[in-house]
Amino acid sequence: MAGGAFAESGADLELVGIRKTFPGFTAIEELDLLIPAGSFFALLGPSGCGKTTTLRLVAGLEDPTAGRILIGGQDVTAVKPHKRPVNTVFQSYALFPHMTVIENVAFGLRRRKVADAVAKAHEALRLVELDHVASRRPSQLSGGQQQRVALARAIVNRPALLLLDEPLGALDLKLRRQMQIELKSIQAEVGLTFLHVTHDQEEAMTMADTVAVMNHGRIEQLGSPQELYELPRTGFVASFLGQSNLFPAEVVSTAGGLITARTAGGVVAMPHERAVVDRGAITVGVRPEKLRLLSEEPPRDGLENVLGPGRIVDVSFAGASTQYILQIAGLGEVTVFEQNMVFGSVFTTGSEVWVAWRREHTFGLDAAARVEAAEAAAAADPEGQAA
Amino acid sequence: MAISALVPAGTQVAREPERRRGGLIALALLVPGLAYLALFFLVPFVSLLITSFGINDTATYGGYYYAFYWQNYVDVIAQYWPQFVRSFWYALLATVFALLISYPIAYFIGVTIREHKMLRNLLLVLVIAPFFISFLLRTLAWKQILSDEGPVVGVLQAVGLMGAQDHITGTGFAVVFGLTYNFIPFMTLPIFASLDRLDKRLIEAGNDLYASHASTFWKVTFPLSLPGVISGTLLTFIPAAGDYVNASQSFLGGPGTAMIGNVIQSKFLITVNYPQAAALSILLMAVIVVIVAFYVRRSGTDDLL
Numbered sequence: 215m216a217g218g219a220f221a222e223s224g225a226d227l228e229l230v231g232i233r234k235t236f237p238g239f240t241a242i243e244e245l246d247l248l249i250p251a252g253s254f255f256a257l258l259g260p261s262g263c264g265k266t267t268t269l270r271l272v273a274g275l276e277d278p279t280a281g282r283i284l285i286g287g288q289d290v291t292a293v294k295p296h297k298r299p300v301n302t303v304f305q306s307y308a309l310f311p312h313m314t315v316i317e318n319v320a321f322g323l324r325r326r327k328v329a330d331a332v333a334k335a336h337e338a339l340r341l342v343e344l345d346h347v348a349s350r351r352p353s354q355l356s357g358g359q360q361q362r363v364a365l366a367r368a369i370v371n372r373p374a375l376l377l378l379d380e381p382l383g384a385l386d387l388k389l390r391r392q393m394q395i396e397l398k399s400i401q402a403e404v405g406l407t408f409l410h411v412t413h414d415q416e417e418a419m420t421m422a423d424t425v426a427v428m429n430h431g432r433i434e435q436l437g438s439p440q441e442l443y444e445l446p447r448t449g450f451v452a453s454f455l456g457q458s459n460l461f462p463a464e465v466v467s468t469a470g471g472l473i474t475a476r477t478a479g480g481v482v483a484m485p486h487e488r489a490v491v492d493r494g495a496i497t498v499g500v501r502p503e504k505l506r507l508l509s510e511e512p513p514r515d516g517l518e519n520v521l522g523p524g525r526i527v528d529v530s531f532a533g534a535s536t537q538y539i540l541q542i543a544g545l546g547e548v549t550v551f552e553q554n555m556v557f558g559s560v561f562t563t564g565s566e567v568w569v570a571w572r573r574e575h576t577f578g579l580d581a582a583a584r585v586e587a588a589e590a591a592a593a594a595d596p597e598g599q600a601a
Numbered sequence: 602m603a604i605s606a607l608v609p610a611g612t613q614v615a616r617e618p619e620r621r622r623g624g625l626i627a628l629a630l631l632v633p634g635l636a637y638l639a640l641f642f643l644v645p646f647v648s649l650l651i652t653s654f655g656i657n658d659t660a661t662y663g664g665y666y667y668a669f670y671w672q673n674y675v676d677v678i679a680q681y682w683p684q685f686v687r688s689f690w691y692a693l694l695a696t697v698f699a700l701l702i703s704y705p706i707a708y709f710i711g712v713t714i715r716e717h718k719m720l721r722n723l724l725l726v727l728v729i730a731p732f733f734i735s736f737l738l739r740t741l742a743w744k745q746i747l748s749d750e751g752p753v754v755g756v757l758q759a760v761g762l763m764g765a766q767d768h769i770t771g772t773g774f775a776v777v778f779g780l781t782y783n784f785i786p787f788m789t790l791p792i793f794a795s796l797d798r799l800d801k802r803l804i805e806a807g808n809d810l811y812a813s814h815a816s817t818f819w820k821v822t823f824p825l826s827l828p829g830v831i832s833g834t835l836l837t838f839i840p841a842a843g844d845y846v847n848a849s850q851s852f853l854g855g856p857g858t859a860m861i862g863n864v865i866q867s868k869f870l871i872t873v874n875y876p877q878a879a880a881l882s883i884l885l886m887a888v889i890v891v892i893v894a895f896y897v898r899r900s901g902t903d904d905l906l
Contacts, residue, residue: 275805295808296816308806312824321820322810367810 224251224407225286225299225374227272232281234267234431241267243431245281249424251374254401254408256422258415260454260593264431265411266305269377272409273302286374296325301368302377305384307360309352315339315363316348322371338370339363341400358389365397369404378410382417394421415455419443427451429590443501444575447490449583452499453590459505459548460584461498461521468492473578478544482519482576489578497583503551504575507538507561508568519576522568524548526561540567653879663873673880681864681881685888688860691773692842695780696788699837700830702781703788707829711796712804712822728789736783740852743782747775747853771855779847784840788833795829796822831900839889861885 232245242264249255257265270276272283274295282291290298301322309318316335323331339345342362352360361381368376378397382390398421401408412418418425419439426436427450435442435451446452449460463475463482474483475496482498489496500519512520524542531554538550538561548569552560561567653673658664678685710724731739747753747769757763769775799822807817823830845862848854854863861881868878 273805273809275808294813295805296811296813300809302806302809304802304806306800306802308800308802310803310806310821321807321812325811325816371810 224253224405226251226284227255227375227407227409228284228287229268229272230282230284232268232271232283233279234264234271234276235279240431242271242278245431245433247426247433247436249407249409251286251407252405253424254398254410254422256410256412256418256425257428258412258418258425258455259428260413260590263428265413265428266379268428269302269379269409269411272375273300273377274298299374300377301371301373301375302379303361303364303368303381305379305381307352307364307381309360309363309367311352314349314351315344315355318352318363319348319367319370321367326371335366335370338366341369341403342366342396357384358393361385361393362396365400369400369406372404373406375407375409378408380412381410382412382414390417397421419455425455427454429454429586429593445488445577446499447579449497449579449586450590452577452579452583453587454593457502457549457591458499458587459502460579460587461545462581462584463496463498465491465493465496472573475578477521479521479524479542480519482521483573484519484576484578485574488574488576491578491580495581497579497581499577499579499583500571500575502537502549503535503553504571505548505550505569506571507540507550507552508570509561509565511568512570518570518572520568520570521545521548523566524569526563526565526567529561529563538567540569542569649879649882652875653883655876655879657874657876663875665876670876673876674884677877677880677884681861684859684861684864685884687773687858688842688862688885689888689892691777691780691848691860692838692844694777695784695841696834696838698777698781699784699788700834703785703792703833704830707789707792707796707826708822711793712799712801715797715801725793728786728793731786737846737852740779740783740846743775743779744770744852747778768855770853771850771858773858775853776848776858776860779853780841780844783844783847784837787836787840791832791836792826792829795826799825827900831897835893835896839893842889843885 227247227249229245229247232242232247234240234242245264245268257268259265267276271278272285274290274293278291282289284290285299310321313321316332316339319338320331320335323334328334336345336348339348342365344359344362344366347355347359352363355363361384364381381397382393385393394417397408410418410422419442423438424436425439425442427434427442429450435447442451442455446455446458452458452460461477461479461482463477465473465475466481467474468486471486472483473486473489473492473496474481475498477498484498486492508522511522512518514520521542524540524545526538526540527547528537528539530537533554535551535553538552540548540550542548550569651667652665654667654669654671655665655673656668656670658666706724706728710721710728714720714724745751749768749770754763754767754769758765758767803821803825804817807821808814812820842860843862845860845866846852848858848860848863849866850856854860862885865878865881865885868874868881
């Protein structure tokens with residue numbers, strides 16, 4: 215009977231017309247979102263984009279100014295947090311310092327008067343491989359252990375929806391990678407719906423099935439990590455998720471499913487469906503690893519876009535790849551990642567080069583994309599900005 | 602051989618004076634405190650203990666001679682046990698009432714309005730403000746307010762809740778009221794200090810883990826504020842049990858409300874029976890020490906503090 219309190223599987227989460235304002239600022243402008251049951255969904259964005267507020271709204275720790283929240287089809291907008299089938303892994307873990315690890319994990323079960331609370335709590339601790347510290351206090355554990363206890367404390371309740379608020383933020387890189395893999399396998403094992411909030415684009419891409427990129431209280435784009443990466447629809451996404459080369463251009467023709475646009479460095483073409491605008495000013499984008507560097511101007515074969523000539527201004531070796539920065543007159547800086555297939559750099563600073571890439575790797579954004587991209591690049595790397 | 606045998610000894614010799622110097626500094630820093638304790642606590646305590654076994658000399662004013670007359674203790678217990686019981690009963694009531702009043706105040710200041718720094722500081726000043734006026738004056742003021750001619754009695758008599766012959770001052774109620782009032786800041790401040798440090802995210806975590814607000818309070822908030830509650834109750838109970846102002850007939854008390862403090866005061870200053878006064882003082886101290894030791898042990902404070 216008590217087992218009935220557990221969710222058999224994850225539940226859909228639906229946000230309808232959500233808006234949240236605080237005195238003085240708007241955290242969420244307008245949000246509609248459907249997260250299918252059993253998925254690992256990431257809300258990705260810079261700090262202050264409204265992602266944590268969204269999570270707190272779902273948990274019931276904040277009330278939306280407008281809109282409805284549905285979990286498994288049921289409207290929970292007015293339901294108190296302790297009655298929602300939702301558990302949160304807090305950024306700070308928020309473990310109860312006056313209780314032992316096992317008491318922390320059993321807390322939710324005891325509140326719901328679940329039978330064998332302690333046995334189930336031990337089971338959850340075994341899942342995160344921490345059963346041996348069950349009788350310790352949280353303060354006696356390392357950061358990574360505390361994080362796993364926080365995870366066990368949430369998943370032991372088998373919530374229909376598990377909310378993760380930057381749960382790996384406080385861990386060092388190595389532990390973070392390890393926990394990412396563990397979280398993913400636990401999600402697969404328990405089959406719950408995970409809603410993960412993070413500002414780390416790599417974390418979002420490696421862990422989630424679906425990523426929503428948020429900025430200024432809105433969702434910029436939603437899709438699988440591959441979709442978002444290969445076909446960004448806004449300048450913000452193009453630069454927040456990985457890097458992009460963006461060139462201002464003017465559409466000159468649309469024919470045969472191709473959009474042709476003129477940039478200061480030459481004419482480029484892209485499939486029509488890969489562009490968000492098809493007339494007037496357009497921003498042409500391409501990912502740095504899609505570019506090939508050539509020492510001679512290649513023949514135009516109708517399959518590739520070619521820009522050049524340019525001059526290499528910087529070469530930095532990064533192990534698996536080398537990053538080249540070149541200047542093309544009228545276009546500014548272009549970044550190229552080349553796989554290190556041969557020993558040592560192929561091109562040196564000052565070399566004259568052309569860049570070429572396949573047309574279907576090109577994407578077209580609106581004219582304002584470059585401004586958004588600059589903002590995203592600054593937001594994506596706060597450490598780099600501070601340095 | 603000779604050298605290797607000497608070297609460790611040599612290093613030890615070098616280290617020893619350093620350690621000794623550190624010890625000397627610590628000792629030098631402790632001396633004023635130890636001297637103070639010896640002079641103003643240990644000596645009077647021993648003197649009191651000796652006096653408590655003395656025999657009262659009724660022939661001279663305040664005279665007594667040294668003896669081992671332990672019957673003093675039997676006499677005072679036999680004669681004054683009602684005042685003892687009343688003292689601890691009143692102190693207990695005052696502690697409970699002060700806790701019930703102070704906890705919400707401390708919670709409001711320390712948790713509810715934590716982010717509103719101005720309001721928070723203003724309310725903290727209001728909690729402390731009574732200290733700027735002598736507590737004798739404040740207690741006298743209450744005597745006036747609660748007196749038979751005062752507004753409270755007037756109103757209660759007018760609405761028929763009090764008869765014409767009833768009083769507030771001079772009753773146990775007035776004494777407990779005075780004790781509660783006087784010790785509220787001592788209860789509020791330590792609880793506030795505990796609650797001010799409470800991580801609000803723990804409350805959210807409680808709510809998130811299916812605990813209602815009430816359940817979160819009892820399972821999370823209250824246990825985490827226990828150090829403050831224990832300090833506050835001790836700071837209230839101990840002085841309240843020995844208080845002789847509120848229960849005094851010059852203040853809020855009456856003939857039937859005397860606490861043990863009042864008895865000790867009159868033994869020392871009015872009937873000048875020093876041995877009995879000393880015996881009562883020692884007894885009061887002993888009972889408080891036992892109660893506090895038991896209380897601190899039961900509440901498991903060593904773990905929390």
